Amino acid sequence: MATLVFLEHHGGELQKGSLGVLAKAASLGDASAVLVGAGVTALAAEAGGYGAATVHVADDASLESPLPQPRVDALAQVVRDGGYDTVLFANSVLAADVAAGLAARLDAGLNWDLADLVQQDGTLVGKRPALGDSVYVDVGWKTEPRIALFRAGSFDATPTGGGAPAVESVAVELEPYSTATKIVAQEHEESSGPSIEDADVIVAGGRGLGAPENFSLAEELARALGGAVGATRAVVDAGWYPYAAQIGQTGKTVSPKLYVALGISGAIQHKVGMQSSNTIVAINKDPNAPIFEFSDLGVVGDVHEIVPKLTELVQQRKNG
Amino acid sequence: MTRASDYPPPFDARDFVSEPTDPVDERIEVGILVVGAGPAGLACAIRLGQLIEEHPDVAERLGEVPVAVVEKGKQPGSHLLSGAVVNPIGLKLLFGDRYRREEYPSYGEVHGEAVYVLSKRGAMRIPPPPTMRNHGNLVFSLSRLGRWLADHAEEGGAMILPETAAEKLLVSHGRVVGIRTGDKGRDRDGSPMGNFEPGADLVAKVTVLAEGTQGHLTGVAIDRFGLAGAQPQVWELGVKEVWKVATPLRDVIHTMGWPLRKAARYREFGGSFVYPMGDDMLTIGMVVGLDYRDVELSAHDLLQELKTHPKIRKLLEGGERVAWGAKTIPSGGYHALPRQLHAPGVLFCGDGVGMVNIPRLKGVHYAIESGRLAAESAFASLRRGASPGSSLGSYDEAIRSSFIHSDLYEVRDMRQVFGRGFFVGGALASAMTVTKGKVAVGALEAEPDAEAPLLRTNRAADYPAADGTLTFDKLSSVFASGNKTRDDQPNHIRVERNVPRDVAELWARMCPAHVYEVGEADGDGTVTVQLAPSNCVQCGAITAKGGRLTPPEGGSGPEYTLT
Numbered sequence: 001m002a003t004l005v006f007l008e009h010h011g012g013e014l015q016k017g018s019l020g021v022l023a024k025a026a027s028l029g030d031a032s033a034v035l036v037g038a039g040v041t042a043l044a045a046e047a048g049g050y051g052a053a054t055v056h057v058a059d060d061a062s063l064e065s066p067l068p069q070p071r072v073d074a075l076a077q078v079v080r081d082g083g084y085d086t087v088l089f090a091n092s093v094l095a096a097d098v099a100a101g102l103a104a105r106l107d108a109g110l111n112w113d114l115a116d117l118v119q120q121d122g123t124l125v126g127k128r129p130a131l132g133d134s135v136y137v138d139v140g141w142k143t144e145p146r147i148a149l150f151r152a153g154s155f156d157a158t159p160t161g162g163g164a165p166a167v168e169s170v171a172v173e174l175e176p177y178s179t180a181t182k183i184v185a186q187e188h189e190e191s192s193g194p195s196i197e198d199a200d201v202i203v204a205g206g207r208g209l210g211a212p213e214n215f216s217l218a219e220e221l222a223r224a225l226g227g228a229v230g231a232t233r234a235v236v237d238a239g240w241y242p243y244a245a246q247i248g249q250t251g252k253t254v255s256p257k258l259y260v261a262l263g264i265s266g267a268i269q270h271k272v273g274m275q276s277s278n279t280i281v282a283i284n285k286d287p288n289a290p291i292f293e294f295s296d297l298g299v300v301g302d303v304h305e306i307v308p309k310l311t312e313l314v315q316q317r318k319n320g
Numbered sequence: 321m322t323r324a325s326d327y328p329p330p331f332d333a334r335d336f337v338s339e340p341t342d343p344v345d346e347r348i349e350v351g352i353l354v355v356g357a358g359p360a361g362l363a364c365a366i367r368l369g370q371l372i373e374e375h376p377d378v379a380e381r382l383g384e385v386p387v388a389v390v391e392k393g394k395q396p397g398s399h400l401l402s403g404a405v406v407n408p409i410g411l412k413l414l415f416g417d418r419y420r421r422e423e424y425p426s427y428g429e430v431h432g433e434a435v436y437v438l439s440k441r442g443a444m445r446i447p448p449p450p451t452m453r454n455h456g457n458l459v460f461s462l463s464r465l466g467r468w469l470a471d472h473a474e475e476g477g478a479m480i481l482p483e484t485a486a487e488k489l490l491v492s493h494g495r496v497v498g499i500r501t502g503d504k505g506r507d508r509d510g511s512p513m514g515n516f517e518p519g520a521d522l523v524a525k526v527t528v529l530a531e532g533t534q535g536h537l538t539g540v541a542i543d544r545f546g547l548a549g550a551q552p553q554v555w556e557l558g559v560k561e562v563w564k565v566a567t568p569l570r571d572v573i574h575t576m577g578w579p580l581r582k583a584a585r586y587r588e589f590g591g592s593f594v595y596p597m598g599d600d601m602l603t604i605g606m607v608v609g610l611d612y613r614d615v616e617l618s619a620h621d622l623l624q625e626l627k628t629h630p631k632i633r634k635l636l637e638g639g640e641r642v643a644w645g646a647k648t649i650p651s652g653g654y655h656a657l658p659r660q661l662h663a664p665g666v667l668f669c670g671d672g673v674g675m676v677n678i679p680r681l682k683g684v685h686y687a688i689e690s691g692r693l694a695a696e697s698a699f700a701s702l703r704r705g706a707s708p709g710s711s712l713g714s715y716d717e718a719i720r721s722s723f724i725h726s727d728l729y730e731v732r733d734m735r736q737v738f739g740r741g742f743f744v745g746g747a748l749a750s751a752m753t754v755t756k757g758k759v760a761v762g763a764l765e766a767e768p769d770a771e772a773p774l775l776r777t778n779r780a781a782d783y784p785a786a787d788g789t790l791t792f793d794k795l796s797s798v799f800a801s802g803n804k805t806r807d808d809q810p811n812h813i814r815v816e817r818n819v820p821r822d823v824a825e826l827w828a829r830m831c832p833a834h835v836y837e838v839g840e841a842d843g844d845g846t847v848t849v850q851l852a853p854s855n856c857v858q859c860g861a862i863t864a865k866g867g868r869l870t871p872p873e874g875g876s877g878p879e880y881t882l883t
Contacts, residue, residue, distance in 0.1 A: 233807060237852050243508075243808050249799070250807045250854060267795040290788075 001124070003028070004084040006075065007035045007047060007055075008095055010066075014043055016198060017090030019050045020155035025088055026051020026162070028119060032082065033165075036074045038064035041167065048165035050157065056082065058170040062179070068097035069178035076105045078170055085144040086124065088117070091152050099149045109141045112149040115276070133253070133272040152197040153255040194228050196245060201227025201258045204247055204274070205235060208263020208284055208303060212240035217307040218262055224314040230254065232270050248273035262303045266291025283307065321773035322822045324866030329814040331868040333543035336488050336536070340497065342521040350479075351382025352698050353498055353524035355486045355537060357391035358400055359462070359684050360670030361530030362469035363414050363691030364698075365389050369476020371699045378703055382525070387478040389470075390501065390522065392485040392858075392871050394879050396470035398802075399532075399858060401560065401645040401883040402462035402684060403593055403605065405430060405454050405572060409723070410688030425468040426458040427597040432571040436631065438578040443631045451679040451731070452574055459572070459595050461562075461603075462684065463880040483875035489537045489666075490521060491544065496665035498523035499537060504873050510810050526698040526712070527666045530691055533648045534860030535672035536871050542673075545663040551655040552768045553674055555648040555864040556590060557619045559832045560605030561800075562597065562882045565639035569596040574681075575632075579625040579782075580608065587611050587772065592626050593681070594635060601642070602635065603883075609651065610769040610864040614779050615825045619861075620646070620832040621783035624791040628784050636790065643882040644792070644800040646832040648860040649683070650674035652766065654732035661719055662712040667694040677727050679734045686724045693718040770866035774822045780829065794834040798855050802879030803833075805854040805872065812876075813853050815867035818846045823866070830865055833857045 005022040008015040025031035033052040035044055037059065044055040058074040075098065079087060087102065089095040096112070103110035115136065116127040126139040126148055196202055203222040205215050215229070222229045231241035233248050247254055249269040259277035264270060266282070266289055274280070275294060282295035283303050292298040299306060340347060352368055354361040368387045372379040379386055393399040411424055421429070433454055436443040470480055485502035498521060505516035529538045533555070542548055573594040580588040590608035597603055606623035626632055650656070652674050661668050669675075670687030677683065697715035719725055786793040792800075813835065815827065824847045827836040833855045839848035856869075857878040863869045 233854075234852070236807070238850060246807065249804055268799045269795060288785075 001029045001086060002082065002084045003031045003086040003088060004075075004079060004082065005031060005033045005052070006071075006087065006089045006095060006098060007033045007043075008090065008092055009035070009037060009040060009043055012043070014046055015090065015092070016157045017092065017152055018095070019047070019157035021088050021090045021150055022047060022050045022052055023158055023160055024117065024155040026160050028117065032056065032084070034058070034075060034078050036063050036071045036172075041169070044167045045164055048162050049159045051160040051162050052165045053162075054166045054168060056168050056170050058172045060172065062174065063172065065183040066094050067181055067183060068094060068101055069181065070172065070174055071098045072101035072105055073174050073178050074170060074172045075102050077172060079106065079145055086146045086148075089147070089149045090154075091149050096149060099147055103147050106145060108145045108147050109143055110147040110149065111139045111141065114139070114148050114150050115154050117148060117150075133275065151253060196228045196230050196247065196252055196254055199228035200256050201225045201260070202230045202247070202254055202256045202274075202277070203227055203260045203262065204230035204232065204264060205241070205262045206232040206264030206270075207234045207238075208265070209235070209240075210263070210304070214304070215241055217303060217311075221260065221262075221307055221311045221314070224311050224318065225258070225260075227256070227258070230274075232264055261291055261295065262307060264291055265289045266294065322820050323771050323773055324823050324826060325768060325770035327816040327819045327823055327866060329816060329866070329868040331814040331870075333540045336540045336870075337491050337544050338488050338500065339492050340490050340521040340523060341500070347521040347523045349383055349385070350388040350522060350524045351386040351702070352526050352528065353522055354387065354389040354478075354528045354530055355499060356530040356532055356535070356672070357389050357393070357396035357470055357480055357482070358466060358530060358532045358670065358687065359410070359469065360532075360672075360687035360691035360694075361389055361528065362396065362466065362473045363410070363688040364528050364530060364669065364695045365473035365478035366414060366469065366476055367692045367695035368699060369473065369478060371695065372477060375699075375703075378699065381702060385479050388522065388524075389473060389478055389480045390484040390486050390499070391480060391482045392874050393482060393877060394875050395467070395482050396480060397463040397466035397881065398482075398879045399877060400462040400466040401558075401647045401880055402460075403560075403595060403603070403681060404460045404462045404684055405457045405595060405681070406460050407457050407682055407685040410685035410692075414688055414692050421458065424458060425464055426460045427601075428459060430454040430457050430459060430572050434571050434573050436573070436575045438575050438629060438631070440578055441630060443575075443629070448574075452681070454572055459597060460684070461597065461882050463883050485871035485874040486531070486537050487519060487871060489540050489544065490523065494664055496527050496541065496663065498527055502871060502874055506810050506873075508808050508810060525702055528669060528691075528694050528698060529666060529672055530669040530687070530694075531672045533650055533671045534863045534869060536869070538668055538672040539863075541663060541666060541668070542658050547658040547660050547663065549652075549655065549657045549659055551652055551766045553650055553652045553656040554766055554769050555610045555860065556607050556651045556678070557610055557646065557648050557830070557832070557859065557861045557864075558605050558607040559619045559623045559646040560603055560644070560883060561623070561641050562601060562603045562643035563636055563639045564600055564642050565602050565636060567635075567637075568599045569594065569602045569635060572596070575626075578629070579622050585613070587613055588617070592623075594632070601882075604632070604636075607649065610648070610861060611767070611772050613772045613775045615774050615776050615822050616779035616829050618780070618783065618829040618832070620794055620797065621780070624784055624786070625782065627790055633790065641792065641800065643880065644797040645878055645880050645883040646857055646859040646861075648864060649678070650676050651678045653678060653734070654728040655766070657728070661716050662697075665712075667698060667712060667715050669694050675724055675728070677731055679731045680727075686727070689722060689724055690719060693722065769864040774826060776822065794832060795855070798833045798857065801833075801857050802881070803855065803857055803877060804879075805856070805876040807854045809854070809873045809876070811851060811853045812870050812872035813851060813856065813862060813867060814870060815849055815851075815862065817849050818842060819849060820845065821847050824849050826865065827862065827867070830861055832859060832861075835862075
């Protein structure tokens with residue numbers, strides 16, 4: 001098996017999600033990585049620490065904009081020249097576009113939204129959550145190369161202790177249509193903390209917070225823990241918090257290390273969006289709330305009393 | 321007295337009628353357009369396929385796409401839900417000798433039946449009233465039957481367009497010329513998002529509306545062409561579950577009485593059914609007339625309560641719920657049929673116009689037969705020499721000489737007599753059937769469901785708490801319906817948002833899918849109604865009870881497979 005992992009970078013930093021996929025790939029066998037952009041060669045060394053034996057680097061001013069088609073050109077070339085039979089992506093807006101484009105270009109099979117990848121009897125098998133995340137289905141590929149797109153947060157970006165990788169530079173020949181699109185402006189939404197897809201800690205609020213202004217409880221605790229704020233559909237519907245923060249069946253699916261649920265009853269529509277969190281802590285005044293059935297630590301009590309004290313303790317601990 | 325009808329929704333049927341707006345060369349032209357991939361629409365498409373094969377000369381005049389079927393659900397069957405014990409006559413007339421009974425995708429024939437009058441703990445078995453005898457009928461999952469019929473329709477050349485909502489009726493020079501499909505990819509405020517896809521004009525020589533209960537464009541067309549029947553349409557709401565069970569159920573069971581109350585002033589008309597689905601499944605449902613008065617009545621919770629009855633609980637022991645869904649059933653019968661089943665360029669079929677025999681709990685075979693007859697009239701109107709507008713009237717004649725008409729006429733006054741209380745009404749209803757409708761009690765004035773004066777009796781205190789094994793709350797049930805509708809799409813439910821608490825609570829309790837919540841008091845004696853439209857399983861109860869359901873973005877709603 002020869003595996004290639006697409007490394008995504010923004011603002012001079014490799015994205016944790018793609019490093020996680022790389023570490024996973026290295027645990028299954030030989031793994032290489034591909035890095036596309038302008039002035040990105042220096043980033044290749046870091047990938048070695050996550051298990052990349054070789055990093056193919058397409059470093060050119062024409063590749064600066066984060067557009068998918070030039071990356072499809074680069075990846076298609078690396079896959080053909082390097083004889084890779086497996087190409088892995090960590091889901092993101094860009095990666096999903098590149099993966100889809102590459103599948104079309106190479107006439108290859110793409111399995112998306114995978115949560116895991118395993119070797120079974122010498123074959124690669126993907127695990128895809130289905131039926132509203134209530135079961136995992138095994139998916140495979142009929143042909144090579146195999147392309148897979150993993151759900152955000154599927155793997156921890158744990159360094160594998162590998163040494164410096166071999167860096168191979170790639171001169172990409174861009175297809176004429178790949179340069180037809182230009183990015184005319186990029187704007188960033190200011191946010192005070194990490195996004196909910198990337199955060200290790202999420203503090204989520206539900207209707208039990210009582211009023212929109214009480215979301216400050218969640219925000220303060222999130223800030224103290226260095227995490228992001230999430231919300232249930234009920235409060236998003238009620239206009240208390242933006243849709244971008246919605247977690248659940250019809251919102252985002254997250255799997256942080258710590259998920260703190262404030263005043264969330266735990267309807268199944270919410271559960272399927274966060275049940276793969278490592279540790280779930282729930283605070284709710286209703287002892288019969290379903291969330292206590294799947295939380296690791298449940299506190300029956302009033303969020304308005306408990307959360308300010310908890311925030312204070314976390315801050316003290318951090319400062320001390 | 322508070323009535324939901326005093327708070328009409330912000331809805332004007334005229335907003336959903338328009339001339340075609342796409343430039344002529346961008347319109348999608350089809351021969352005959354069927355709206356709705358249910359038993360009526362698919363039977364129509366299948367019959368059209370047969371006719372096209374028999375008359376290739378006419379087929380030529382129908383263009384590249386002779387027959388198209390639009391369906392708002394994810395796939396045919398996604399929005400189909402019924403009991404369903406089906407009289408196979410409709411399928412027999414549609415397919416002739418092509419299939420033997422046992423080749424239909426059913427769960428087998430009804431062998432025996434039992435009818436019980438329930439009290440809270442007891443059950444009295446009574447002889448089945450004549451209308452409830454089902455020997456020889458077949459048990460189906462309507463959703464599964466829909467998928468099977470869709471395969472046949474496609475095999476016959478029909479093009480099925482799923483995930484497509486029929487939003488507007490296209491009318492030009494007083495004649496229906498097709499439909500406009502709904503936009504996709506708008507955000508909550510209606511602004512186009514990155515993946516925006518505008519709707520399209522689908523124009524056709526004849527349009528067949530087979531939208532099922534609470535059909536959106538059927539209602540719009542009845543308004544546009546002034547076709548309302550002698551009496552207003554009324555509805556019942558059915559909520560049902562499918563269970564995997566340890567012990568096979570043999571007989572078809574119907575119950576009356578508990579958990580509904582029999583005092584006439586509550587107007588709780590309805591009952592329950594339990595049907596076997598092969599050796600390892602059964603379906604159980606509760607049906608209640610939407611002319612009920614108690615603001616705390618909830619068909620979903622009545623079904624949960626029903627399952628706690630010792631007689632019913634025993635059937636489910638060791639089992640597991642595998643599906644859930646809800647749908648309204650038009651129950652106005654004969655007197656509520658539109659006064660004409662066609663208008664220029666358009667034909668109406670099935671549940672959309674109320675072709676349901678409520679005392680017999682049957683409608684699927686009427687839907688199939690009306691679709692078949694609609695196909696014949698539509699096709700005949702396109703033959704050389706026929707004048708397209710006028711000849712659609714042959715459909716009304718065909719329905720009048722079919723069993724649809726004679727069956728509905730026989731039981732025409734049955735629904736109304738239940739207003740006289742359960743026992744008196746039940747006796748009268750039996751008398752009507754055994755005399756084949758000759759004992760007429762007269763068409764009592766029926767009032768629209770939303771005009772029922774509301775009352776409050778602390779009814780909800782009796783509903784069992786959800787235990788997640790036998791009884792379930794509404795949200796986990798919506799999940800079980802397969803509904804994963806995009807939340808950030810425009811609201812498709814039209815209701816007055818500031819209403820008295822009684823009306824808000826009526827909607828909140830009534831809705832099986834937890835779409836409505838009673839919000840903050842406004843200080844002027846009303847409350848705000850909070851909506852979670854993406855929970856909606858499009859059962860249509862809100863249209864009966866004072867609001868108006870319009871189609872959401874195509875592909876939204878439940879994804880039924882077993883119901």
